[in-house]
Amino acid sequence: MLSAIEKGLDHIVFLEHMEATGVNYFETTWLTDKDFDDYFEEGEKLQEKYGDQLNIGLGVEVGYNAAQQQELQDRLRRRSWDQVGISYHFMPVPGQSFNLNLVSRKEENILAIAETGCESVLNNYFDTLMEAVRVLPGTVLCHLDAALRFQPGLQLTQNHWQQIEELLDTVKEQNMALEINTSGFAIRGTPFPDPAIIQMAINRRIPLVAGSDAHRPEDVGRYFHKLPELLDQLSTLRQTRPWPLLMMPH
Numbered sequence: 001m002l003s004a005i006e007k008g009l010d011h012i013v014f015l016e017h018m019e020a021t022g023v024n025y026f027e028t029t030w031l032t033d034k035d036f037d038d039y040f041e042e043g044e045k046l047q048e049k050y051g052d053q054l055n056i057g058l059g060v061e062v063g064y065n066a067a068q069q070q071e072l073q074d075r076l077r078r079r080s081w082d083q084v085g086i087s088y089h090f091m092p093v094p095g096q097s098f099n100l101n102l103v104s105r106k107e108e109n110i111l112a113i114a115e116t117g118c119e120s121v122l123n124n125y126f127d128t129l130m131e132a133v134r135v136l137p138g139t140v141l142c143h144l145d146a147a148l149r150f151q152p153g154l155q156l157t158q159n160h161w162q163q164i165e166e167l168l169d170t171v172k173e174q175n176m177a178l179e180i181n182t183s184g185f186a187i188r189g190t191p192f193p194d195p196a197i198i199q200m201a202i203n204r205r206i207p208l209v210a211g212s213d214a215h216r217p218e219d220v221g222r223y224f225h226k227l228p229e230l231l232d233q234l235s236t237l238r239q240t241r242p243w244p245l246l247m248m249p250h
Contacts, residue, residue, distance in 0.1 A: 001050045003217040012220070013057035013083045014043065015142075015211070018075065020068030023090045024099050030063070033075065040079070059083030061142055063090060064132035076137055085179065085211075086138035088128050088147070091121065102147040110150060118151055119160075126163035133170045140209050141171050143181040143192040150187075164197060172204045182223035183213035191223070191230075199234045 004012050016039055017030035031039060043058040050056060059082045062072055076084060090099040093116050100116065101109045102125060113121055125147045133141060144167070148154050156164075171178060178201045181192040191198075201208065210227055214220045 020065035057082030061085035177207040
């Protein structure tokens with residue numbers, strides 16, 4: 001909270017991670033239902049303590065799992081969320097001893113993804129995100145092109161760009177926003193998604209939401225100062241830009 005206040009932010013939304021049961025992975029990086037009970041209890045205390053200085057929202061970033069669609073829908077309905085971010089992190093692959101973590105920098109994930117094939121993994125990633133946007137009650141699509149971000153020499157194919165076009169059309173149809181995740185500036189010099197994709201969203205008048213992907217207090221709001229210039233460069237609607245720039249540390 002103090003970091004957000006010191007940086008002059010007036011609105012933040014926490015997005016803690018939710019995954020369906022049955023994800024086969026060698027470490028747990030998401031909250032259980034009991035953890036979410038504690039999350040809301042602590043979050044409400046922070047709202048009371050800092051509410052006169054900072055508007056604090058309590059949200060979730062849900063990792064989609066097609067096999068557990070109903071479970072995720074049920075768990076999301078049980079609580080009132082200020083934001084519901086949609087993402088896809090863990091991909092099951094026959095023959096692999098664990099689900100592929102599509103956003104991991106760990107060597108075992110990078111090697112397993114390369115063995116499976118980057119092109120086919122990305123085909124699955126974008127198709128699965130499209131399904132998630134259609135079936136979950138999401139409000140924002142998170143870090144759209146962050147999958148395989150640590151895979152060396154990764155290139156999107158023409159088919160991937162067509163999938164992204166269809167995905168953005170679906171985001172628009174569902175009245176969702178698109179996150180501009182500024183952690184990408186530290187990783188590759190541009191945010192997630194790529195400015196070309198942000199331009200595609202602007203052309204569709206999809207609302208844009210800023211997220212810093214902050215896992216440490218010092219990362220709250222990182223690189224937000226770069227966004228106004230980036231959007232001015234991209235947008236032909238700069239005088240009437242309708243989207244908010246909010247901070248969603250998670």
